[in-house]
Amino acid sequence: MGRKRKPQVGTVFSFTFQRHTGRKGYRVGTFAGMLVCFLLPLVIMTLVETLSGGSDEEELLVCRAGTVYVADSDGDAGTSASILERAVGSAAAEGNAEGEAAGNVTAGDDAEGEAAGNAAAGVRFAASEGGVKFVPAESFEQAYEQAEADGDALVLAIDEAEGGYHATVILPDESGLSDEDAEALETYVQVQFGDVLMAKAGLSLPQLISLGMATQVTYGEETLEDDGDFEEGMREILGYLLPYLNIMVLYFLILFYGQSVSTCVLMEKTSKLMDTFLIAVKPRDLLIGKLLGTVLAAFLQVVCWIIGLVGGFAAGTFAVKQINPGTDMALIKIFDSLEVFGGLFSLSGFVLGCAILLAGFLLYCALGSIGGALAGKPEDLSTTNGIYVMVLLISFFVTLSGTKPWMDWVPFTAVLVTPGRMLAGETSFAQGLLSLMLTVLGALVMVLIASKIYRVMALYKGKIPTMRQVLAMMGIKGKKKQTGKESGR
Amino acid sequence: MSLIVSNLTKKYGEKTVVDHLSFAMEKPGVYALLGTNGAGKTTSIRMMLGMLAKDEGEALWDGKALNPATCNVGYLAEERGLYPKYTLMDQLIYFAALRGIPAAEARKRILYWAERLEVEEYLYPDAAKPAEDEDDGENGKKTKQRGRGKKAKPKLADQLSKGNQQKIQLMIALLPDPELLILDEPLSGLDPVNTDLFKSVIQEEIDKGKYLIMSSHQMATVEEFCTDLTILHRSHAVLQGNLNEIKKSYGRVNLYLKTEQEIDGYIKALGIQVKSKKEQEYRLRVTGEAQANELLGTLIANHVTIVVFELREPSLHEIFVSHVEE
Numbered sequence: 001m002g003r004k005r006k007p008q009v010g011t012v013f014s015f016t017f018q019r020h021t022g023r024k025g026y027r028v029g030t031f032a033g034m035l036v037c038f039l040l041p042l043v044i045m046t047l048v049e050t051l052s053g054g055s056d057e058e059e060l061l062v063c064r065a066g067t068v069y070v071a072d073s074d075g076d077a078g079t080s081a082s083i084l085e086r087a088v089g090s091a092a093a094e095g096n097a098e099g100e101a102a103g104n105v106t107a108g109d110d111a112e113g114e115a116a117g118n119a120a121a122g123v124r125f126a127a128s129e130g131g132v133k134f135v136p137a138e139s140f141e142q143a144y145e146q147a148e149a150d151g152d153a154l155v156l157a158i159d160e161a162e163g164g165y166h167a168t169v170i171l172p173d174e175s176g177l178s179d180e181d182a183e184a185l186e187t188y189v190q191v192q193f194g195d196v197l198m199a200k201a202g203l204s205l206p207q208l209i210s211l212g213m214a215t216q217v218t219y220g221e222e223t224l225e226d227d228g229d230f231e232e233g234m235r236e237i238l239g240y241l242l243p244y245l246n247i248m249v250l251y252f253l254i255l256f257y258g259q260s261v262s263t264c265v266l267m268e269k270t271s272k273l274m275d276t277f278l279i280a281v282k283p284r285d286l287l288i289g290k291l292l293g294t295v296l297a298a299f300l301q302v303v304c305w306i307i308g309l310v311g312g313f314a315a316g317t318f319a320v321k322q323i324n325p326g327t328d329m330a331l332i333k334i335f336d337s338l339e340v341f342g343g344l345f346s347l348s349g350f351v352l353g354c355a356i357l358l359a360g361f362l363l364y365c366a367l368g369s370i371g372g373a374l375a376g377k378p379e380d381l382s383t384t385n386g387i388y389v390m391v392l393l394i395s396f397f398v399t400l401s402g403t404k405p406w407m408d409w410v411p412f413t414a415v416l417v418t419p420g421r422m423l424a425g426e427t428s429f430a431q432g433l434l435s436l437m438l439t440v441l442g443a444l445v446m447v448l449i450a451s452k453i454y455r456v457m458a459l460y461k462g463k464i465p466t467m468r469q470v471l472a473m474m475g476i477k478g479k480k481k482q483t484g485k486e487s488g489r
Numbered sequence: 490m491s492l493i494v495s496n497l498t499k500k501y502g503e504k505t506v507v508d509h510l511s512f513a514m515e516k517p518g519v520y521a522l523l524g525t526n527g528a529g530k531t532t533s534i535r536m537m538l539g540m541l542a543k544d545e546g547e548a549l550w551d552g553k554a555l556n557p558a559t560c561n562v563g564y565l566a567e568e569r570g571l572y573p574k575y576t577l578m579d580q581l582i583y584f585a586a587l588r589g590i591p592a593a594e595a596r597k598r599i600l601y602w603a604e605r606l607e608v609e610e611y612l613y614p615d616a617a618k619p620a621e622d623e624d625d626g627e628n629g630k631k632t633k634q635r636g637r638g639k640k641a642k643p644k645l646a647d648q649l650s651k652g653n654q655q656k657i658q659l660m661i662a663l664l665p666d667p668e669l670l671i672l673d674e675p676l677s678g679l680d681p682v683n684t685d686l687f688k689s690v691i692q693e694e695i696d697k698g699k700y701l702i703m704s705s706h707q708m709a710t711v712e713e714f715c716t717d718l719t720i721l722h723r724s725h726a727v728l729q730g731n732l733n734e735i736k737k738s739y740g741r742v743n744l745y746l747k748t749e750q751e752i753d754g755y756i757k758a759l760g761i762q763v764k765s766k767k768e769q770e771y772r773l774r775v776t777g778e779a780q781a782n783e784l785l786g787t788l789i790a791n792h793v794t795i796v797v798f799e800l801r802e803p804s805l806h807e808i809f810v811s812h813v814e815e
Contacts, residue, residue, distance in 0.1 A: 011586045019575065272570030276661060278540040279557045279564040280587035459541060 008281040012289025013296075016264070020297035030301045037308030038315070045316030045331065049323050063184035065177055066127040067153040068134045069143035073160050076200065077136035080158055083199045083208070085134040087192045088125060123188040127152070148172035154185055158196075167193060244400070246420040251396045254361065254415075257298040258368030258388055262381055264294050265372025265454070274458050283458045284451035287369060291447065295365045299358055352432050353419040359439040360415020366446035367391060373454035380464050408435040411442030491515050492555070492669065492700060496546035497536050499529070507533050508724045509546070512717070514700055519691070519714040521732075522704040523805075524721030525813055530704045531567050533721070534671055538564060550669065563667030567674045567704070569658045571646035577612055577657055578643060581664065588665040598664050605693075606656040606686065611649060614641035652683045659690065670694055671702045676710055688713070708806040718805075720812050727812045736802040743807075744773040744781050747797035748788065755787050775800075 020026055070081040125132040137143035140157050147153035147170075154177065155170040167189050171182040198208055265287060268274050277286055317335055320327050371385035395412040403420065407413040408427055418435045421427040427435070456473040457465075465473070492514040499507040507529040514520050524530045535541040537548040538557055548555040555562070572580055578599070585595030603609045609616070646654060655678065662670065675691070676684050691714060694701060705711050711718070712732065720728040728735065744761075746752075748769045756763060756773065761784060764772040775781045781800050788795060803811075 008587050011583070015579075015583045015586075267572070271572055272568045273572070275535070275540065275564065275566030275568055276570075276584070276658070277587075279538060279562060280584065282558075459535065 008285045009289045009292070012281065012286055013293045016290045016293025017297055020294060021300070026297065026301070030304050033301070033305045034308035037305050038312040041309065041312035042316040042319060045313075045329070046319045046323070049320040049327060049329060060122060060124040061180070061184035061187055062124050062126050063132070063154075063181045063188065064126050065132055065152060065154045065181055065185060067147070067150055068132060068156050068185060069137045069147050069153060070134055070156045070158065071137045071140040071143040072158040074158075074200075077138075077158070079199050080156075080196050081134035081136040083196045084156075084189065084192055085132070087195060088132060122191070123184045144170065144172060148174050151176045153177075154182055156185070156189060165193070165197065244420075246423075247396065247399050247416045250357070250360075250416055251392065253298075253302060254364045254392055255389070257294070257361070258364050258392070259381070259385060260298065261291060261294045261365040261368040262370075262372035262375070262385055262388070263378070264290055265369045266375050266378065266381065269376060269458075270378060278458060283455040287373065287451045287454040288447060291362075291365060291369050291450070295358075295362050298365075299361060349422060349429060349432070352429065352436060353422060356415060356418050356432065356436045356439055359436060359443050360411065363411050363415065363439060363443035363446055364388065364392060366443055366450050369450045370446075370453055373450055373457050374464060374470065376457075376461060376464070383464055408432075409438055411439040414439050490551045490668065490700070491549075492520075492702075493549045494533075494537060494546070495549075497533055497543060497548065498545035499532050499536055499541065500544050506724050507536065507721075510719070510721070510726055511546075512719050512726075512729060514702075514717070517695070517698045517700050518716045519695060519701040519703055519711075521711045521715035521718035522702060522721065523706075523708070523711065523718055523809055524704075525723075528721040529724045530721055531673055534564075534673055534702070534704065538562065538671070555669075561665055561668045563662040563665060563670040565659055565662040565670075565672045565675055567677075569655070571654055571657060573647035574645055576643040576645060577608075577649075580646065581612075581657070581660060584661045585664050590665060595664065598666070599660065602660045602663055605690065606660060608653055608656050608660075611644040611653060611657075614643060652679055655679065656683070656686075659687065663690075663694075667699070669700045669702070673704045674706070675703065676705060676707050684710075708804070708809055712805040720809055722813050728808070732805065735808060736805075739803045739808065740777055741781070741800045741802055742775055742777065743801040743803055744771075744775050744784070745797060745799040745801065746771040746773060746784075746795070749794040749796065752788060752793055755784065755791065755793075759784055759787065769796075 068081075068084070070077045070084070072080050134156075135146075137146065137155075140155070143155045143157070147155045151174070153172070153175070155172065157168045157170060159166045159168070169182045169186045169189065171177060171179065195208055198211065203211070268277055268286070313331075313335065317332050320329055320332060367388040368385065371381060371388050374384040375381050391412055395410075395416060399407060399413050399416045403417040403426070405426075407417045408421065408431060414435045418427055418432055418439075422429070422432050452474055453470060456470070460473075494513070495511045497507055497510040498505065510529070510533050512520065522530050522533065532541065536543045536546075537555055539555070550556075550560050553559070557564075571577075581599050582592055582595055585598070586592070590598070599612065600609075603612045646657070649657070659675070662672070672691070676687055679687060688710065691701065691703075695714065701714075703711060703715065715732055717731050718729070718735075719726050748771075751769065752771070756771070759780065761780065762774040764774055766772070773784075775784070778800065785795075785798060
């Protein structure tokens with residue numbers, strides 16, 4: 001007697017949250033959604049990489065020869081041997097240079113660069129020690145004997161025939177190598193023999209190098225091959241794409257969960273529990289507790305799905321890189337470039353973005369709870385939810401027409417555009433913070449309005465009141481004139 | 490402690506639904522709030538409990554405004570329900586928590602009332618005899634743990650009959666062990682067995698010295714328990730006061746008579762109103778004790794064998810109907 005009862009928001013919140021999260025449908029939906037979000041990118045990325053050819057290394061022919069003895073019928077085997085060995089060496093140098101340019105010089109990467117560098121003309125030379133050597137021989141017989149003695153050597157015999165040259169790769173009888181090694185060398189010689197011919201024609205080594213320099217012709221001012229331009233391109237694409245993706249996803253989530261909130265708010269009325277509740281808890285506490293419980297359960301579900309999605313993309317990226325370390329999958333390039341979006345992908349930016357989403361979610365759900373507060377029975381929801389759906393639709397279409405700076409300052413549009421604008425660098429962190437404060441303020445005002453409406457409508461029975469009647473019941477506008485049976489305290 | 494209600498008034502637009510209702514409960518017992526459908530009983534209760542805004546008047550409990558947040562009130566509403574898809578135990582614990590009762594204490598009280606109202610099988614589906622746990626203290630927990638093998642699923646509200654749901658709703662009202670218990674149509678829809686069960690619970694609360702306000706259409710039940718009453722008709726209090734005094738004020742005018750011979754002629758000769766007649770059983774309405782005695786004298790003088798001669802005050806039902814019809 002005489003004791004002041006504590007606010008019951010916590011008790012209502014806890015019960016509502018437990019009821020939502022304890023439901024089998026919720027748990028199955030959350031887990032299944034998370035699993036789908038995880039598996040979908042993983043499976044699709046893996047399949048795409050596998051079906052598009054997989055590892056580049058698998059396409060390379062492998063030659064395990066440690067030495068290739070070159071016998072030339074015109075007596076200049078030295079030139080031929082040095083030209084062929086230079087081609088392998090320069091490819092190795094390019095491979096190592098690429099590794100260093102990427103800033104990834106580690107023992108493993110160096111080895112990878114070496115492996116890639118020893119690949120030339122579609123052939124990877126995989127000698128166990130020191131790489132392949134092209135050694136000139138006096139004669140074919142000498143070359144053959146030495147190759148047979150080495151065990152891991154091949155013979156390249158070059159003959160000047162009528163109107164051209166003929167190069168033959170010979171696998172000695174007692175060799176430890178296989179036909180595949182000989183065929184790989186044959187392929188290599190076929191591609192590189194042009195250089196040999198040019199050397200035989202009298203061109204010097206520098207001249208040969210000049211002739212071999214790569215030339216690239218492009219159209220336009222920008223190319224994605226340039227790192228800075230690539231970042232700029234990605235920023236432009238993602239800056240355009242992500243806000244729309246954000247708007248679309250949020251629209252459907254808010255539409256779904258907002259209606260769930262209004263149904264939940266109506267539950268006490270449909271279950272004829274209002275009188276029982278009003279003896280124990282203030283309508284304001286009841287509504288806020290239910291709203292927060294529902295919003296948190298919904299947000300938790302969405303977060304689980306997002307975690308699943310992020311995990312799925314991470315696993316997919318890992319799997320693709322395992323299949324093909326040198327993959328050029330566009331999606332992975334996008335992920336690799338996300339670091340250019342410093343705005344949202346910093347920890348503080350991410351937290352701020354999430355806070356705006358949560359506040360906006362609460363804002364719309366509070367608007368949805370007004371629909372529940374105004375309704376007397378489930379059939380009424382299709383009408384009473386009109387306010388909330390209309391506001392959401394207007395905000396959705398306004399933002400679809402293109403994001404503008406003012407949208408950051410209107411709570412109903414801020415939740416849809418601000419995280420995306422921050423991502424694109426169009427809204428600074430400070431502006432995002434201000435937008436968050438405005439959204440939180442908007443959400444609080446909306447919760448307050450919803451709780452006031454819920455209070456006066458708690459025991460109301462009859463037709464859905466007009467806005468004017470609701471305002472009158474709340475004592476805001478005009479003289480109270482009710483058509484329904486009763487309204488709450 | 491006392492409950493004083495003064496000038497409670499509620500208007501919807503131009504229509505007055507409760508018009509200056511006043512009454513007082515100075516001591517524990519049952520106060521009956523009677524009236525036809527739509528007379529304003531439930532609206533009055535809601536105003537008293539602060540659920541509904543008053544246009545005028547006040548309700549004081551122990552000299553202070555009656556507020557469920559500060560005084561311990563139990564309320565079994567006329568419009569009552571339960572969450573259809575939640576387990577009964579969860580709902581009871583929830584309502585107890587909302588009334589500030591810790592879970593352990595709530596479980597004890599739930600067990601007591603579950604036994605008292607004979608709904609243990611719905612609340613403790615795994616327990617053969619939940620009463621055995623009562624001595625151990627933490628009953629709920631032990632009862633839950635006792636089931637072996639395949640556990641029975643806890644019952645949901647919509648799996649219960651209306652009468653059993655009503656018992657759970659009464660439990661919700663009783664869980665806070667209220668000082669003031671308001672029962673709005675507590676017996677409507679109950680079978681005779683459960684009506685007796687509810688009546689025994691009401692008697693138990695009266696014996697504990699609780700203040701009860703009861704609204705009902707079952708006049709016999711109200712008459713059984715109440716000491717004071719108000720009859721509401723079309724938003725107005727048409728009769729108020731102590732039941733015995735009200736009855737006395739009407740005098741003994743109901744005469745129940747059973748004889749072995751026909752006495753229609755004597756009744757007619759004295760100008761007595763016959764309310765009903767079945768063979769030689771008469772229900773008569775006399776103007777007072779003098780007329781009843783005159784009839785008795787006539788019957789004796791004419792050697793009529795009298796089996797029953799009973800002169801009674803009007804019943805609450807008759808009083809109610811007479812006021813409402815007026």
